[in-house]
Amino acid sequence: MIHIRAMTKQDVPAVSRLLDESWRRTYSPILGAETTTRLSDDKHAPERLAAELADDNKMSFVAERPDGSIAGYAMAKMDATGDVMLDRLHIDRSEFGTGLAADLLHAVLAAHAGIPSIALEVIEGNDRAIAFYGKHGFEVVERRSAAHGVGGHASLIMRRLLPRA
Numbered sequence: 830m831i832h833i834r835a836m837t838k839q840d841v842p843a844v845s846r847l848l849d850e851s852w853r854r855t856y857s858p859i860l861g862a863e864t865t866t867r868l869s870d871d872k873h874a875p876e877r878l879a880a881e882l883a884d885d886n887k888m889s890f891v892a893e894r895p896d897g898s899i900a901g902y903a904m905a906k907m908d909a910t911g912d913v914m915l916d917r918l919h920i921d922r923s924e925f926g927t928g929l930a931a932d933l934l935h936a937v938l939a940a941h942a943g944i945p946s947i948a949l950e951v952i953e954g955n956d957r958a959i960a961f962y963g964k965h966g967f968e969v970v971e972r973r974s975a976a977h978g979v980g981g982h983a984s985l986i987m988r989r990l991l992p993r994a
């Protein structure tokens with residue numbers, strides 16, 4: 830069985846690899862290989878991921894297989910106003926369609942019990958992710974020029990309300 834737990838420093842190399850593979854597969858067709866590589870090298874560098882673990886406003890989770898390999902990863906961050914963003918959700922290609930992504934999403938939600946809503950930004954064209962989020966109650970609330978140096982591309986802000994009852 831796959832076990833979802835908080836990410837630790839020991840997971841950094843495997844998560845960095847997972848993110849890099851996932852970004853190249855997902856975003857090269859949308860952003861082009863060069864832009865994708867540049868962004869991924871910067872955002873997913875092991876030092877950067879390790880620093881995020883020390884940031885109290887960020888919570889990172891991994892999905893670990895019985896053999897110790899990493900099958901998925903999620904990271905949520907809280908801004909100064911208390912708004913929570915699901916900043917990253919990536920699973921290994923071999924896990925697509927298994928429900929693992931939903932399990933990671935639920936781990937993030939459980940860790941933030943009581944928040945009124947959760948938001949995310951997804952680059953337009955990432956149709957599988959947009960369909961996944963739509964299936965899980967997220968609605969597009971804004972379309973804007975993508976952040977993170979993704980010049981010229983649009984992204985969607987999606988938000989899921991989390992009513993208490």
Ligand SMILES: CC(C)(COP(=O)(O)OP(=O)(O)OC[C@H]1O[C@@H](n2cnc3c(N)ncnc32)[C@H](O)[C@@H]1OP(=O)(O)O)[C@@H](O)C(=O)NCCC(=O)NCCS
Nearest residue numbers: 851855917918919920924925926927930956957958960961
């Ligand atoms: C996004 C992600 C976590 C979703 O997990 P998943 O296991 O693939 O999601 P699911 O299979 O449960 O749901 C995807 C849905 O999109 C549908 N889908 C697949 N390709 C599609 C496409 N090109 N266009 C529209 N819908 C598509 C699937 O049929 C499925 O819907 P269904 O369950 O009704 O059949 C996973 O695909 C992933 O890690 N992707 C790469 C990283 C990424 O893009 N992360 C999000 C942005 S940071």
